[in-house]
Amino acid sequence: MKIKIQPVDPAKRRPKPADESKLVFGKTFSDHMFLMDYKAEAGWQDPRVVPYQALEMDPSAMVLHYGQGIFEGLKGYRCRDGRIHLFRPQKNWERLNRSARKLCMPEIDVAFQFEALHELLKIDKDWIPHSIGSSLYIRPTMIASEPHLGVRPAHEYLYYIITGPVAAYYPEGFNPVTIYVSDEFVRTVRGGLGEAKTMANYASSLYAAEVAKKKGFTQVLWLDGVERRFVEEVGTMNIFFRIKDELVTPPLTGSILPGITRDSVIQLAAHWGIQVHERPIEIAEVVDAIRSGDMKEVFGTGTAAVISPVAEMSYKEKSYRVQKGEVGEWSQRFYDEIVGIQYGEKEDPFGWIYEVKF
């Protein structure tokens, strides 16, 4: 399929951010977007790059009623020498297709996903910020666009990619988060949609996040929906525990998102000779290890922040500080290594970097 390009009228270019370090996440978008339609009889069609603009959606578009929508999140990095990097994008394309299968939506050929993003980055390359730490956030999205009321998989879809520059997450070094363990609200459960990157999982997180916020915590730590006993993940991050000198993280049993940063931390740890255990971990074990001092570090992993050290956890109305709230040595090391690889400042022994060449 040939991608049509319709560049923005130069007079209508959006103003570039005056100060890259002041960008608020998710509020600034680049000049163009990629779009493509799907119809049951015809498959994917009419791929095009057009000026960033409002979508025309029928008020009965199925996504607006039945939540049939999935997305991805990745970043474009500009290295000091000007090269443009993506970090393991293939993983995002594969995860998009896994999410699509779970939601009964059509898949998109991986090579074509690369091509679509390539065309979009080419026309908007000036939007990729220049300072190390800042980046271009990329949001591929697929939604059910068919106008129809009645629950079933749609026959028409829209796939689009939007991008926007974002500031460094930690402009002045780590800013550890505090997390609230929810034993009242549940995000998802085995047999549900937890492992897909789909809107439902975020909708079900809103209420508990507001409760946490009111109590003064930045994030929610979810427990499993069956027993509310095993740790699952945090907000939009996977979670790791350093207990003594081993790393523990919950296994991918279907209810948590298979994070790409999670996978990268596991590979790096193994590479460094650190024991990693993907195993069920009870919240009681977490609390005990914090109390006894065996818990050396707790951190979240995700594309937005890479590593997010956890300073404090609240469970059943009691608060526990992890190692006096200080940032752990491993958190820093994983962060430095992954960010170093992303910006081409460190060697990439795993072949994680995909260089975008125009």
Place this chain on the structure above:
Amino acid sequence: MKIKIQPVDPAKRRPKPADESKLVFGKTFSDHMFLMDYKAEAGWQDPRVVPYQALEMDPSAMVLHYGQGIFEGLKGYRCRDGRIHLFRPQKNWERLNRSARKLCMPEIDVAFQFEALHELLKIDKDWIPHSIGSSLYIRPTMIASEPHLGVRPAHEYLYYIITGPVAAYYPEGFNPVTIYVSDEFVRTVRGGLGEAKTMANYASSLYAAEVAKKKGFTQVLWLDGVERRFVEEVGTMNIFFRIKDELVTPPLTGSILPGITRDSVIQLAAHWGIQVHERPIEIAEVVDAIRSGDMKEVFGTGTAAVISPVAEMSYKEKSYRVQKGEVGEWSQRFYDEIVGIQYGEKEDPFGWIYEVKF
């Protein structure tokens, strides 16, 4: 707030359905829609009735990523003498507000919801079908419209109402459904969003419904997400079992939708001196009762079909026919009574009917 009215250009009127009995559910929409915007600082504003048209949505509109959206479903009925009836609409407005609270969305004053629908029905009254059994389906919807990437409750919302004529559900008498009991997939779980009428619950039902369809069943019966042992609800209906001469239906413990038809059946049964038990019911008990013949009837309840008799159930690869698949006496009686009240053909001792007067 004053509702502005912008009538459709007469030349652009949509064609009225040639044959009311041939209408496909959810595909035909009336000439107008109601719209209203919400901004965090200003509250609800700019209520208006405009021609039915595409919504302009930013591709970063939060609903398209994080599924913050809720809806309702009710019907307008035209009686033989021309009066227009709604069935317990107050319950829909209250449920919309309960859904809103669960999803951290703004509520809408109940009296104003009435007013909005009233204005819309007034301008589109000719769209309400004339034959008994057919009706005008009404879909109030609220979505997060703020352009923003990042998970949190939105600061901007759109509320709208669209309507469309629908044919009688059973033009030639009941058409019993067959249901597939899912013990692999879960719709929702205690602590989740199950009791809200929100997109997430429908998204999580798609996969299992496709599995059921491939096996030749029309609907999925959901079990509880914790033990997968207790019956919850069917597709877009609540479920009732007549065991000997008592009626059993699962209680409202947070994971199922509090159906308005469900509530009406419970009230009618009590009125008729039938014992109704809202209690947890195990799927094993259901199967045993079908086997022993104690299960006299199984039926679903919902706005679309009112009563939907169940002819057959499949659980763990075994199929069970309910009373040779024949429609039960109570199913018919509940159906006749509720439909009779809706169309003003039967007395309304409960004050369920709201007459729309223009």
